[in-house]
Every structure is written in structure tokens, then in C-alpha cells.
Amino acid sequence: MxxxxxxxxxxxxxxxxxxxxxxxxxxxxxxxxxxxxxxxxxxxxxxxxxxxxxxxxxxxxxxxxxxxxxxxxxxxxxxxxxxxxxxxxxxxxxxxxxxxxxxxxxxxxxxxxxxxxxxxxxxxxxxxxxxxxxxxxxQGLMKPRKPAVRSGKRVAVIGAGPSGLALADALNQRGHLVCVLEREEEAGGLLMYGIPNMKLDKRVIQRRVELMKEEGVTFEMNTSVGRDVSFDQLKERYDAIAVCAGAKKPRPVAGFEDDIHGVAYAVDFLSATTRRLQAGAPLPDLRECHVVIVGGGDTGNDCCATAIRLGCTKITQLE
Incomplete structure (x- = not known):
């Protein structure tokens, strides 16, 4: 104390x-x-x-x-x-x-x-x-922690989101040779594409990924398991496979998509904004738009904050 x-x-x-x-x-x-x-x-x-x-x-x-x-x-x-x-x-x-x-x-x-x-x-x-x-x-205290001894075992981690990165880090520190396969162009998963930049600057994620690379973790980006490489191929190449694929499918609200024009799922909306921001492309223009957000949790509030920054005229949030 x-x-x-x-x-x-x-x-x-x-x-x-x-x-x-x-x-x-x-x-x-x-x-x-x-x-x-x-x-x-x-x-x-x-x-x-x-x-x-x-x-x-x-x-x-x-x-x-x-x-x-x-x-x-x-x-x-x-x-x-x-x-x-x-x-x-x-x-x-x-x-x-x-x-x-x-x-x-x-x-x-x-x-x-x-x-x-x-x-x-x-x-x-x-x-x-x-x-x-x-x-x-x-202060330069965050230096690469490279394992003193390698086990020789190779592990494939499918998905570079929070769980995939955490597992890759843990396995690498134990001396295994870890390769992370990610279908997106950037690592981070929800950290990169589901949480807006004002809450988590994407340079923070990229800084950590670069450190992990220095520590011996390899990354294969733009690689979709099942499309670019089969699961059987991974089983031949690696001693173990960890599936950290996340949950991309949104939960629909009955009738919304059919009855109302202009419905977007939250993470899709946030991801699209982040991708454009990262690429330096024009951001979605919500000026003159009245936005309704269904849900008042973290993701709903992230959508609210993002819509404000994109210039919307009015927001109604339902909880």
C-alpha cells in the first residue's frame, strides 16, 4: 500500500x-x-x-x-x-x-x-x-520478448481478432511457431473494425502487431480459410489448429430489412467507416439524415458517436 x-x-x-x-x-x-x-x-x-x-x-x-x-x-x-x-x-x-x-x-x-x-x-x-x-x-520498456527455446511445434491460429492475437501471443511465448491467418487486410478483428477510432486508435493495434512479428509470430493476411486454403491443408502443415473466427453474423430484427429502406447492421456500418478512414477515402455523408439506432449498448453508442461525426441531423436511439 x-x-x-x-x-x-x-x-x-x-x-x-x-x-x-x-x-x-x-x-x-x-x-x-x-x-x-x-x-x-x-x-x-x-x-x-x-x-x-x-x-x-x-x-x-x-x-x-x-x-x-x-x-x-x-x-x-x-x-x-x-x-x-x-x-x-x-x-x-x-x-x-x-x-x-x-x-x-x-x-x-x-x-x-x-x-x-x-x-x-x-x-x-x-x-x-x-x-x-x-x-x-x-520509455522503451516494451521490447520484443523472444522465446529462448523453440519447441519445433507449428500452430495455425485462424482469426486475428482479440482471442486470436491473445492465443498467438501465449503460444509464441511458450516456444511454439505460430502463424495467424486472417481474412481481412488488417489484424485486430473487432478491435480494428468494430470499435471506432476515437475509442481505440488503430495505430495502437498496428504497434502491437509489429511487436508480435518481432517476437516471431507470422501473419498471413487476406487469407480466408475454406476459400484460399482448406482446413485439410492446414492439418497437413501444422501440428495444431486453433479456431478464433469470431461471430460476424448479425442478429436481425424481424421485418426490418423488408419494410424499411436504408437499414445497416451496426458492425458493418462501423467497419465501413473505419475502412474509409484508414484508406483516407471520403467518409459516408449523413448530412440531412435522421438516424435511428436500435440498441443502447456499447455498439449502439459507438454507432451514435460515429453518426454524429458523419454529420447526421438527428439521432433517435431505442433501448
């Missing part, structure tokens, strides 16, 4: 949003960063509980609370407060392969479980996590 009175001395201070009128005109990331001093104060709010529910991932009344990865949150909060980014990074990477992703888009179940939240406001775990990994990249 870095500071025994931290939770009494300091109030919660989240990373601030960029001004509304500035951020709705572009697709740059939403949040501004805070100083190292502020982050140390926020880390000092962690009470290092005897039973840290923040990292528990336990089920209470049918709902999961706490970090599903069992991140060692009190440990790396203490290291932030002490100014030991290298040690904080060591503890963070122990359980989380890609904190630069979760530090941006995770729903922060850890904060929902924080004991500070019972009689005040929870610790800014989410922002602290992002601070550790981004500081590590800035």
Missing part, C-alpha cells in the same frame, strides 16, 4: 474528455492524458484491501464482478505510486497480454468491485492501466 491515507486525501480524477465541439469533428481518441503526479495520486487511492475484489472475477447474484483476467491491481497501483513503471509493467503483463487495448475499451469491472466505491468513488484502475503500458512504450 503506497500511501495509507491516499483514499482519504485524494478524490477520483478520471482522464478528461477532449472538448465536445473539438472531438465531434474528428475521429481522434476521446481522452486527454494527465500528469504523472496525478496518476501517482490516483494510484495512492488504492487501499490494498486484504481481499481485493477488484481482481477477483467472482460471481455474485448471477453477475460477474471484478477483473476477468485477475489483474494484480493493488500491486501495480503501488508501483505507480512509488514511480516504478518497470515493476508495474512486470505485474501488469503477468495477467494481461494487451493492456493498451483493455486500458482503452474495457468496461472496468474492476472499478465496479472496488471497495472505495462503497462509501465514495472507486479507484481509477482503467486509467492507471493505460498509463502503465503507454509509459512503458514511451
Amino acid at each position: 503506497g500511501k495509507s491515507t491516499g483514499f482519504l486525501q485524494y478524490g477520483r480524477a478520471e482522464n478528461p474528455h477532449r472538448p465536445v465541439q473539438a472531438r465531434i469533428k474528428d475521429f481522434e481518441e476521446l481522452y486527454e492524458t494527465q500528469s504523472e503526479t496525478t496518476r501517482k495520486e490516483q494510484a495512492a487511492r488504492c487501499m490494498n484491501c486484504g481481499v481485493p475484489f477488484c481482481q477477483s472475477a467472482i460471481e455474485l447474484k448471477g453477475m460477474v464482478t471484478g477483473c476477468p483476467l485477475h489483474n494484480l491491481i493493488p500491486e501495480w497501483n503501488d508501483e505507480i505510486y512509488q514511480g516504478n513503471i518497470a515493476y508495474a509493467l512486470n505485474r501488469l503483463l503477468k495477467t494481461n497480454p494487451f493492456p493498451e487495448f483493455t486500458g482503452r475499451v474495457c468496461p472496468a469491472l474492476c472499478e465496479k468491485a472496488c471497495i472505495n466505491g462503497l462509501d465514495g468513488e472507486p479507484v481509477c484502475v482503467h486509467d492507471n492501466e493505460k498509463f502503465i503500458i503507454e509509459s512503458a512504450f514511451e
